Amino acid sequence: MTSKGISVKKRTINPQEKINKVILASRKLFVEKGYCGVSIPDIVQASGVSTGAIYSHFKDKETLAKRIHAYTVDEFNEMLQSRLTGTESVQEVLKVFTYLVCDLVEENPILMKYMLFMQHGGAVAGLSPICETDPFRFLQQHLRRGLEEGVVHRRQDFMVAGLSYTGVTLRAAELRMDGVLTESMTEIRDVLAENGWNAIKA
Amino acid sequence: MTSKGISVKKRTINPQEKINKVILASRKLFVEKGYCGVSIPDIVQASGVSTGAIYSHFKDKETLAKRIHAYTVDEFNEMLQSRLTGTESVQEVLKVFTYLVCDLVEENPILMKYMLFMQHGGAVAGLSPICETDPFRFLQQHLRRGLEEGVVHRRQDFMVAGLSYTGVTLRAAELRMDGVLTESMTEIRDVLAENGWNAIKA
DNA sequence: GTCTATAGCCCGATAGAC
């Protein structure tokens, strides 16, 4: 990196770092106030990045929302996958999902709220519903296998089995984040996994 | 809970009718586009009631939203109560809830979407979470009784039992209304009731 | 009570200096 003396101008901040700041700050605001309830000036203030810089990286507000969506689904999916290495049985896979959700509710509620609540209200068109994204597709595949192996009850198809299991965990997450459920998710995660499994097991 | 019992003077046009038109039209729009995504001109067009008339009955947009909220929770609660006359066992009460949700998803999706999605996004402050409203409180009381009677498994408290049962039904409703679940709720309502009960039974 | 018209505000997006 021997450089010519003149152009050593140190960049104030790496551009990518600004992009991330904008994404994280906007996600927080979107979760708290909804897409339409957040203005660009709000984002400028919360992120410390100026209007001009924001528009140099994102075509418009809607594009920013889509980037946040993709960013968040990826983040969740990678966490799920990294916890699943070596897990084999269907029941164990589902339990890993429940544990992940419970941990996220307590440790990264913004991410979790986004996953649960943001696609509704349809302010931004063209966002894939969370339940159609990779992590949930992945769970559905395991449920299908469970059905074939006979460990999941045959009264239902894999779709209904999936929603029945995840419904227990996700509803708990919703109520916890709405402040209705006072127990921490860590305390009840085993009960949630057990209830969910009882809902669908053969 | 119920409407005002004031005697109605004969008028050329009933103002109450206009109020209802505004409430129903706005609720539909709010569900479709979110609170902030709906402007007063949008409501004027959809309801056929003029700006002036709207503001003569509702202090501002936020007050309108609160009236819609109360109106909708009442509507749901009355439907639930009317279906429950004579129902005794905890399991039966829960099944009535599941059937009601399934019917509403197919017959009045606007009402059901409102119940499921609208409090999130927090655009309007001071709305009680749906799960803290009368109908859900009512279910919780039955679960508490179920716990005392020993028909609900003791691994959990009544709050967790309630969310585990309702989670199955409500998650199905969400996925159905997001277009992810292709089977009609009528087809799967018995499976949902069975799964939910299996999740929590002793 | 109900209408139309509009005041006043704030937003999203852009222009142009640096």
Add this chain to the structure above:
DNA sequence: GTCTATCGGGCTATAGAC
């Protein structure tokens, strides 16, 4: 790339005729 300043547009809420 990044900044500040600003434009046009659409919003909420009100004013004033009927």
